[in-house]
Amino acid sequence: MEDSIPVNQKIEHQELGETGRPWEETVTTSQNPELGLSEALELEQGPETGLQPRSSPPRMPLSGDRTPDRPVDDLLGLRASFPPSSSQELPSTLSPLTLARQDFMAPWQSDKTTSVISEAETPPFGHLEQLSDKGGSTPHQTCQSKENTFQQTKYPLYELRDVSNHTSKQKDLRFDIFQEDDSNSNYHLDQPESGASEVAPSMLEIAIQNTKAYLLKTSSKSGLNLYDHLSEMLTTVLDKRPENAVDIIENISQDVKMEHFSKKLDTLQNENEMLPTYEIAEKQKTLFLQGNLEGADQELEDEIAEHALPNIMESAFYFEQAGVGLGTDETYRIFLALKQLTDTHSIQKCRFWGKILGLEMNYIVAEVEFREGEDEEEVEEEDVPEERDNGDREADEDDEDELPRPFYKAPQAIPKEESRTGANKYVYFVCNEPGRPWVKLPAVTPAQIVIARKIKKFFTGRLDNPIISYPPFPGNESNYLRAQIARISAGTHVSPLGFYHFGEEEGEEEEEIESGRDSFEENPDFEGIQVIDLVESLSNWVHHVQHILPQGRCNWFNPIQKSEEEEEEEDEEKEEKGEEPDDIEQEVGPPLLTPISEDLEIQNISPWTTRLSSNLIPQYAIAVLRSNLWPGAYAFSNGKKFENFYIGWGHKYSPDSYTPPVPPPVYQEYPIGPEIMEMDDPTVEEEQTFRAAQEAVQEENEETEEEEDEEDDYD
């Protein structure tokens, strides 16, 4: 027995005076049938060494056959799952349980554990005696057969586990079942499989080995493994004998872990999972530091910049009353990011436009108005493709002599609006996250708006992402984003009636533009509107962004006029175009500062919903306006102030699902007319008559010629 126990345990035994004694006694006095355990343990280790292969298979039924609800099973299964490999160090093993037990003991190296075993060993014996007294079960008395050895070796184990108050009857019952199980398996193994198991380990055995290997896997974090942990936990449980151990097993586990406070060793590789977190934090740090960096010498400039910077926190507060908006900290970061933007560019006016959600990243959009002097680079960019077009045309003209050129000309490109007018009144900057660099969006062209109306695409969050759509979209995602921003602004930017009025002088200056007055200024005499009125009547809200015509511009551009000025060749095209009523009649939309009560309905749905932010305290509530046409567009007004905000996917609402536009009409072939049809080949008769006619003519000619000649001669 002692061979199988680690050295320190042996010492422990000697130290443990009283508890150790019954043990040793049992070893020596083997007459008592109740003490079969120790005897069996002893005996089996002695003579039957080298029977390991036989001993391992019986573990199968132990772990497999039992019904799971039996409390013993957990422990037994665990023990049974120890592969023979580790037990080879031990001098001998016979029955799976002895094996398991030894195995179980092997990794225990702390002093505590050993004491537990010896302590735990004692009560079983007492119990055993009781049992045999009461039940008088026969197996106890005959300990020669292997089954009995099994029973008895198992019995203490069972007891070990089942400290609680089960009646002995129940135990008897289980006992019998165990017995059956084990005997069956033993017979199996003893006779046909004694040799075979050595050659081909059963599936279960492999599974068991895998399980143990898994349990022994050392955690990379703490350096512990579950196997040791479990054995230590059980040790603690058996040591302390808590009531209802199953309820506090988590805490025990925690305690055991806390005892292991080992130093964390250096690893070669650093964890870089959190890297992006640090990266963005580093970027945002500059936002918070920017005030300090600039110093006090730029106060003058700061004054102007302050003017440009909107008070986002204030409007965010109002939007929060309305139940929209971003979190407080994100809003503040955006605030700082806008400050960074106004500090680095010469911006006259800046506004937080909103946030457009994307698949991978989102866009935070800032609407700015530059001071004088900006945008030059962009104009150049736009000119390049036009020049290319001209080059193509010239090339076409060279070929014209031989073959007819294609008649088809792309419908004349409608020029984009100048910056600071129409849809390009403002410049938009976007960034994915506050702290990341702001990117200026290009100016929008009418073609982009027209196509954008026909498609519905999710934004990805990458500005250079190509837009693949059925009517091909001229540009990438930045252009699409810009077009959607223009559409949303035109549709949903509203202000309380009277806040803006048309500036007299400016209006006269810009009379050249046909749609008339397209500029407005803040009304200094604005006295505010009652919040209740704003909620109850939509006519108290007006659009202050120009309507975008179907053409894609805010101000009408007449394509016909233009074409007359240009080459004559385009006359034909112009005529064709003229047939379309679209282009002859000037497209007219609602003028600026039109009340939103005149907005078109979406299939009997009002395009706007107004609400009071709080019904409980109406006197301090604000009016909240929600667009139903552009879900995500909100406006608030407290009577004096107002703000617009958009947050959403950037798509227009439609009760019907999206239908892709119909394919363009197929071009009709050239009508079959005289210039297409050819004559039949001339027949022989026709040729003969023709020839006859020719000859007759010739004769006449000859005569006349002669006459003439004569006449000439006479002359």
Next chain:
Amino acid sequence: MEGRGFGFPWTRFLLATRRALSRAADGMDAESLLLSLELASGSGQGLSPDRRASLLTSLTLVKRDYRFDRVLFWGRILGLVGDYYIAQGVSEDQLAPRKTLYSLNCMEWSLLPPATEEMETQTSVVKGRFMGDPSHEYEHTELQKVNEGEKVFEEEVVVQIKEETRLVSVIDQIDKAVAIIPRGALFKTPFGPISVNRTFEGLSLSEAKKLSSYFHFREPVELKNKTLLEKAELDPSLDFMDSLEHDIPKGSWSVQMERGNALVVLRSLLWPGLTFYHAPRTKNYGYIYVGTGEKNLDLPFML
């Protein structure tokens, strides 16, 4: 025995921790409402302060009156006239059908009847926005075959559908389609019921970015159709629900890491308005729906 020392105070402590742990997880728990709203705020979906305060008050009372184990704030359906605020009561078994309540003013809650398939077919003909009035009736004309003697002819029948019915059906559809939960947050006990996994410590960062670490919060549908090979790698106690990665169409979810990887946000593109958030390595997760209650049928065109 020295083990006695483990007894009474320990169990009391344990009960307290257990209670605390079961609160922390799942959904928009009434108690964790504020934290959840803060986390989901990136989508712009929030509640005004007065709504928030009244929800906190009234949901507590709802929990008491209906004897729910927990009450979750489910979300808000935006109507033209008014909004529906939706809450759900959860019983012990996490996957059991939940009771749904709605309120227009966040104080008075009414219980909705359980959704049936009949309701779904009935309301599938209704399109457009919610009105915000539960008694509003949608009128729908449909052709019905009428047998009169030998003749069979079609007749126009006006069917009236109550908005309340539609509300029930839409909530049920959303729950079935896009209610999600991180892998490992729930586990299946050997006896069948599914309970909150108290040892769930949040997904790791690399897992949080994958759709396969999120499950549909409903009885599995796809799982039965999987081949043995596919099932081989599944852990029966954890993988007992359908994962998101096989959703049709592919790409019906947008996964984003916000606040520099400190927060993962999943947005459903099929039901725009549903936001799921999870802070990796913490127990904070949940979803909230704020939207019009309409399914995005245009999704294939938009990707």
